[in-house]
Amino acid sequence: MTATLKASKNVVRRQMKSVIGALTTEEKLRQSQIVTNMLLQRPEYERSRRVAAYVSKADEVGTEQLIRCIIESGRACFIPRYWERESRMEMLRLRSVEELSALPSTAWGISQPSGEDADSRENALLTGGLDLIVVPGRAFTADGGRLGRGGGYYDVYLGRLRPEAGYLGPQPSTVGLAFRQQVLPNLPLDKADVPLQLVLYPPPEAGNT
Structure with missing residues (x-):
């Protein structure tokens, strides 16, 4: 990664931190509910039996309800350990x-x-793989581009699931969850940034504050 690209990514991350920080708790809960309902109605979720979902922080689309729904539906629920x-x-x-x-913090x-x-x-990867991975991010594009927090954890993990990396298990669907304000026209990305198949966020009429 060039120094210029790294700097551009960090600019977007700082901007998103400010934008998300300006959202009220009530607005984040409202948008989280909309996005959760969208995911629960998607065919990618309906046909899944083994689902990985991140445990949300205060500045991310909330996943507590989603995790509850996964478990109560009888699906196997997996969460990340870093x-x-x-x-x-x-x-x-x-x-x-x-x-x-x-869980400890x-x-x-x-x-x-x-x-x-x-x-x-x-x-998950040792016992049958995953059908669906729900992915957090700092910013997204509508067509699946994703900028994370900079640690590279999800990009490396998703890279491990590629057939060219020797992974022979099922190919999971990958879905990003975003506040509407996190979805941008474009992002400074490179080949190490693994695109997602789908990004869910509230439509404009539902996401305006």
């Missing part, structure tokens, strides 16, 4: 809704399994 020093991410099984509120403010708990959980 290994900071290894720049590694795995999707691990969340067995119940109650477990979600009991990292220094990044992310709730995830830790220590021996993580080691004891089912790893």
Whole structure:
């Protein structure tokens, strides 16, 4: 990545931090509800049986209701576990809704399994793969472009699922969830930024504040 591209990405990230920070809690909840309902009605979700969903932070489209729906529907729900020093991410099984509120929080403010708990959980890629991966982001384009927070965790993970990387499991659908304000006409991206198949966000009439 060139220094110019890296700088351009960081400019967008700072802009998005400001834009999302200006949204009220009520507005974020409202848009999150709209986007969740959109996803639950999508064929990508309806035909899935093994779903990975991020555990949302305050500046992301909320996923608590989505995770509840996944588990209560009888689907297998997986959430990300990050290994900071290894720049590694795995999707691990969340067995119940109650477990979600009991997860410890990292220094990044992310709730995830830790220590021996993580080691004891089912790893999606070792036990049948995934049908659907719900992906967070800092900014998106309507056609699937995604700019993350800069850690590269999702780009590396999605890259591992490509046939050319030796992955022989099912190819999951990839869906980004966004506040309407996070969707831009274009983004400074390079070949390392893995595009998503779909980005869901409220339509203009539903997303205006």
